Amino acid sequence: MIFCLMPLAALAQTYTVTGTVTDKNREALIGVSVAAKGTTMGTNTDIDGKFTLNVPDNSILVFSYIGYNTQEIRVTSATPLNVVMEETAALLDEVVVVGYGVQKKVNLTGSVAAVNSEKLESRSAPNLSTMLTGLASGVTVRQGSGNPGSDGANIRIRGIGTFDGNYRSPLIIIDGAEGDMNSLNPEDVESVSVLKDAASAAIYGSRGANGVILVTTKKGRKNAAPRVTYTGIFSRTTASRVLDLMYDYADYMEMYNMAEFSVNPKVNSNYDAEEIAAWRAAKSDPNGIYTDPDNGNQVPNYLAYPNTNWSDILFAPTHSQQHTLSISGGGENSNYLMSMNYYEAPGTLENTGIDRFNVRVNLESQITNFLKIGTQTYAMRQRKDPGNLDQVNTYRLQTVGGIVPIHDGKYGGPESPREKNDVRNPIRDVNAVGGKNTTTRINTTWYAQAEFYKGLIGRASINYQNLFYDSKTYSRQLDSYSFRKGTILIPGTTLNNATTTRAYEKREQYTANLTLNYNTTIASDHDISAMLGYEQFYFNRSGVSARRKGLLSFDIPDITTGADLDRSEE
Template sequence: MDGRPLSKILLVINLTAALVFAFLNQASAHVYSQVVTLHEKKASVQKILKSIEKQTGYHFLYDKQDVAQASEINIEAVAQPVETVLDQCFQDQQLTYKIFETTIVVKKKEVVKTVQAVTIQGTVSDAKGPLPGVTIRLKGTDVATVTDVTGKYSLSAPNNTGTLVFSFVGYNTQEVAINNRTTINVVLAETPKALSEVVVVGYGTQRRVDLTGSVGSVSSRQLQERPQTNLEQELAGKIPGVNVSTNSGEPGGDTRIRIRGYSSINTNTDPLYVVDGIVWTSGGNAINPNDIATIDVLKDASSTAIYGTRGANGVILITTKRGSKNRPSTVSYDSYASVSHMAKELPVLNAQQFLAVEDQSYANIQKYDPVGWASGKYASNDPKVLRTALIGKLFDANLNPLYDVDWQKATTRTAYSQNHNLSFTGGSENINYGLFLNYSDDQGIILNSYLKRYNARLTLDNTIKPWLKVGATLNYNAQEQRLGSYGTGGNNIPRMLIEMIPIVPITYPDGTYGKRTDYPNMEGGDNPVAQAREIQQLAQLRLFSGNGYANINILKGLEFRSVIGVTTAANYYPSSQTG
């Protein structure tokens, strides 16, 4: 076979490859190794750019108007990189550039405007003189200051526009536009409503403007912003200096109120409750929050002096709702419902992970006690031996677990709670009355835990004479609580729903409950589902209270008030167990 045609083909291929390689090298050098030579005097920017385009592979994009406004250029450059040449050309120009592969964009430089801060000062006063402690804030920003003891202030604003907001407790908030001014004096007006607000204190009532002691107040509207079946929990975050803590999430869980901090670790530091002038010993959980008109908390010694040592930890004064004067008979009803569930489960081992940990623990014995391991000391504790003995009960023939129980899910539920309030009120010129009924069913997330409450309250007020007014209140409260956190150690449900092993079932096919001791070498501990279902630990409260009062107006501004009351309560703790 003649090899000449083949050799010609190979020669053509080699020549083609050489030409392509040379072309690529030329293109690469054309793009990335650009140098420019310029000898120009008083040349326009447009001329310079066209000259660079001829000498390189770059193309320029620019606004002709921007380039035309630039000054003429003098430049001497021999074999200089494009970037160096452009930097020299635009050094004294209001132009800049940016390279995008083979395209160069020329544009105007961004002008950064520097705004000088403006200092605004002035004096804030009221009808009586300068006001110290007034807050001045630039509206819509975090820029703020307060007035000094002479009522003067100084504030640095970013510009001479905007609005200043002047605010102070007991005064109307005022907004003032700056309007290029550097001195702004303001006179604040008192808020009549805030100053004339009536506050209940130990000896009666006072206007807040005349009050010298430390008193915090909460209205019924504020309490209902976050409805709770427990009055103490509703106070959380409502009054400065009043700390509310709950150490249990179950319905009716124990709540602690501390006023002005913790004063002792040995003695009782609970505050004193006074309801409608009568000392209340059953705590806030026995009061229907919907029956409350106002709560006043006396926090310092001057406010609590009338109660002696009983008020040493603070006093919570509760004024309940009553009928309205000169109003027709009215029926009111309100209710709310809520849904609760476990927000987050604690991470625990499932059945396979539990068995893997046991296997690893057994294997580690050989490392830490090789002599005992070699002598067969631990042979009876071999997990395979233990599991083989439980085939059919806890394991299948391949020693795989028959059960994998999530005890947190098994012992808890989605709880639905409800609260209903029904009231009948009315009154004439001299007599007013009110009947208030409440039913509350607060279900807990632990199976079968709950708190149910029934409450009835009757009020009557009668103005017999212009100088004599009498009234009475009757209250009955019945509540029943099924606990979900009783017991200790292995008999405590919240503890056992974490510690119960996953390979033991809730119930076996024959209906009997699984126990932790069903698997060898496990410590004792009860089945939390069995506890929740079969053990009924109740706390029942029956409370009756009644009080009457008489108000005698002796002189204008001088009133005699006498209150008599009785409270009786009975607590029962029945328990039963089945299964």
């Protein structure tokens, strides 16, 4: 009898599972954890709430998200999944800020997303708008610039609602008054509510057409001992991705010659073979000594034959720091919070940094059993260097590797005698303007609130805001230097062509609100609420700017020393 033994191998079937995760309002949830139970396979949903994951047959997918109930779904095919997450019962009892009042989440009929201070405190970002990234479904947060002071994010709620690019941002309400969220100290924020649909934002009329973001700042606690809190954040900023441009100057010269030949084969090459060979030889011996044949000037090869990687220079890692000191507490009939904040970001380039100082005072006092008064007041002062980091990519495309950025306080020019003199040194360009741009902002709200009857509350408030912008800029004489020759290659601006600019802008506004709210519950299951309100708004903007051409001295760049009035505007 002959037996034949054959090994059998069972191959487990796998599926590529795709799907979308939304909330009950069918809005995409960003960053939901999707994992195969009992394995290390997992992923997160993207900005559209979509996910893709390879899993074995009959796997159980676990969907988890902060504030929502965890769900488990068994996978038996590659059919796309549409998962609707439900909020936890505890969160439904939370009170969220809505237009001119508060409501429990369970009673909301509109689409409102709430972000509390715990989610914000775990993030390191230069401003509040950037911190909102990925924290609310249906809200797209995109930072368009890394220039310190101009690095606030563009926020879009449920996409773009208009073709006019000037009116795509949501309405920002801070403690009941329209304001700028990026002027706030993020450590002072208690919660952020996002009103996303017409039902929830309708009370603000046409101003809320693109959604409304309500920011509520922190208060002290009654019957609490003084609590002193310090928060210090030191962060390192690096470019996540940069263009990998050619910086080997010998390669650049060869490529340039090839491009010229392809356009006109009869034209002579701009860079000769001898110069290209000299550049390659110097690269292999960067510390060798170059001696200029005309004047005998001696410098290392890395100065005479530079190969500058401008991506590394213009996007060098930088450090920023932020410090917040606050004290809060309260007695039987009052509470208080006072805070100070300092933020400094030097920028990836010289002359592009900012420093900002914030101070806040929130006070509230119960005058009688039915009446309380309070104030929410903050001030901000920011100083910004005038260098324009937003043009950094333009600068980079106008330069070549054969330039020394800066050495011994001198800005390099093109070292090759065949290079065009209009090739730019970005480091010199960004430092060619001196001065400071200073912004001072004061925002104060005073209010009184009375409970006339159980559930019937009246509130009167007045908000005053003042913004003052002061810009002082002037030309700086920065020569372009040839390190080979040891001489000035391209002189900087002259006194006759130098300019000095002075600009002022003042914005002033006030908002007065009167509201009457009534809330009651019938038979423990039926909530009734009504609101009557009046709002008055005033805004005024004025300013002047002037520029003079021709200075008496670079050491005295004040506009009063300018010779000719080049421009004046009001």
